[in-house]
Amino acid sequence: MKRALLLIVLMSVPLLAFCFSSSASATALSGLSIISDSVADYAISPVMQVSGLCFSYHRPFAAAGINVFSVHNAISRGDLHLALGNTYLHHQDYASHNPYLNLNYCYEGLSFGATGHLLYDAIQDSDAEYCFSYDLGLRYEYKHLAAELKMLSIDQDEQEGSLSVMGFLSPDIRAALGYFHSMNYQDKIRVGIDTKLNQYLSLYGSWQSEDSRFGAGFKVSVDSWSLLYAIRTHPKLDASHAIALEVFW
Numbered sequence: 001m002k003r004a005l006l007l008i009v010l011m012s013v014p015l016l017a018f019c020f021s022s023s024a025s026a027t028a029l030s031g032l033s034i035i036s037d038s039v040a041d042y043a044i045s046p047v048m049q050v051s052g053l054c055f056s057y058h059r060p061f062a063a064a065g066i067n068v069f070s071v072h073n074a075i076s077r078g079d080l081h082l083a084l085g086n087t088y089l090h091h092q093d094y095a096s097h098n099p100y101l102n103l104n105y106c107y108e109g110l111s112f113g114a115t116g117h118l119l120y121d122a123i124q125d126s127d128a129e130y131c132f133s134y135d136l137g138l139r140y141e142y143k144h145l146a147a148e149l150k151m152l153s154i155d156q157d158e159q160e161g162s163l164s165v166m167g168f169l170s171p172d173i174r175a176a177l178g179y180f181h182s183m184n185y186q187d188k189i190r191v192g193i194d195t196k197l198n199q200y201l202s203l204y205g206s207w208q209s210e211d212s213r214f215g216a217g218f219k220v221s222v223d224s225w226s227l228l229y230a231i232r233t234h235p236k237l238d239a240s241h242a243i244a245l246e247v248f249w
Contacts, residue, residue, distance in 0.1 A: 022058040022068045022087055024244035028217030028230035030206035032165040032192040034139070034148040035176045038228070040072045040244060042083040042102045045150060046137035047115035049106060051076045052224075054085075056244035061237040066091050079106045081113070096121035104137070111139040117153075131156070144168040159183045164190075172196040186210045204230065213236050217242075224248045 023040035026033070027032040033045035039054040044149070051074045058068035074086030084104040089095065097120055104113020115135040137150035146166040153159045164178035164204035173195050180188040192206035200222065217230030228244045 005162050022060070022070060022242065023054075023072075024058070024217060024228040024230040024242040025204070027058065027214045027232045027240060027242040028204035028206065028228070029176075029192040029194070030190045030208045030213065030215045030232070031166055031180075032176045032178050032190055032206060033150075033180070034146060034166045035174045035192055035194045038244065039074045039083065039246060039248075040070060040085070042072060042074055042115065043070070043085060043087060043098070043100055044152065045133045045136075045148070046102055046115045047111040047139040047148065047150070048074070048083070048102075049081065049104075049111060050074060050248065051081070052246055052248035053244040054244055056242060058240065058242040060240045061234060062239060062241065074102075080104075083115075094121065094123050109141045111137075111141075113137050133158075157184055169188070169193075182230050192249075 023036035023038060025036045025041055026044060029036055031044060033041045037050055039050055039052045040056055042048050042120050054072040056070045060066055060068065068087060068089045070085060074081060074083035081104045084100065086097060086099040088097050098117055100115050100117045102113060102115040104111055115221040117133045118130065119133065120128045122129045133153045133156045135150060135152045139146065139148045144167060148164045151161045160180060160182045162178055162180040164176055166174060166176040169175050171191065174182060176192045178190045180190060188210055190206060190208040195203045199204060200220060202219040204217040213233050215230065215232040217228060219226050219228040224247055226246045230242045232240045
C-alpha cells in the first residue's frame with residue numbers, strides 16, 4: 001500500500017513497523033496462532049476456537065509516538081464461532097484502522113472459516129483511503145495433534161500463506177512449527193512453545209528465521225481472567241512490547 005509506505009517515510013521506521021500480528025500473544029509466539037488461546041488472534045487466524053473479550057496495547061520497536069490499540073470479541077453457538085474486532089494505529093501524522101469480522105465452523109475436529117477486513121488509513125488531514133481484504137483458513141485437530149493452513153490478506157501486497165503443525169511434548173507443554181510464505185517478502189520458518197507451569201502462570205517462547213527474531217511472554221490467569229505481557233526482539237531495532245487483558249466465557 002502506497003500510503004503505508006509513506007507512513008514509513010514519515011516515521012523513519014522500516015516496513016515491518018506496522019503488522020497485523022500486534023496482539024500480545026502474536027508478539028510472544030511470532031504469529032503462530034495454532035498454539036494461541038487468545039481472542040485477539042482472530043485477526044490473524046480465521047479458525048480460532050475461543051470465546052471472550054480482549055483489550056490490548058502494542059508498542060512496535062519501542063518507537064516514540066507510535067501506539068497500537070485493539071479490541072476483540074468472540075462468541076460461540078455450538079460449533080459456530082463469530083468474532084469481530086478492530087486494531088487502531090495512532091501517530092501524530094498518521095492513523096490506521098483494521099476492523100474485521102470472522103465466521104468459522106468446526107465439525108469433528110475440522111474447522112474452516114473466513115475473515116473480512118476493511119482497512120482504512122489517513123495521513124494528517126488528507127482523506128482516508130479504504131481497502132478490503134479477506135482471509136481463509138482450515139484447521140484439523142486429532143487427539144494431541146493439529147495442523148493449520150491459512151491465507152491472509154488475499155489479493156493484497158501483504159498476502160501471506162502459512163502451514164503450521166502443533167503437538168504436545170507433555171500434558172502441559174505445546175510446541176508448534178510453521179512455514180510462512182509471502183508474495184513480496186522473504187519466507188520464514190517459525191517455532192513456538194507454550195508451557196503451563198500451573199493454573200495461574202503460563203510461559204511463551206518463539207523464534208523466527210529471516211530476519212532472526214525471538215519472542216517471549218508470560219500470562220497470569222485467575223478464573224476466567226488473564227493478563228499477558230510479551231516482548232519480541234529485532235536484530236537492528238529496539239524490542240516490541242505488548243500487553244493484553246482478556247476475559248473468557
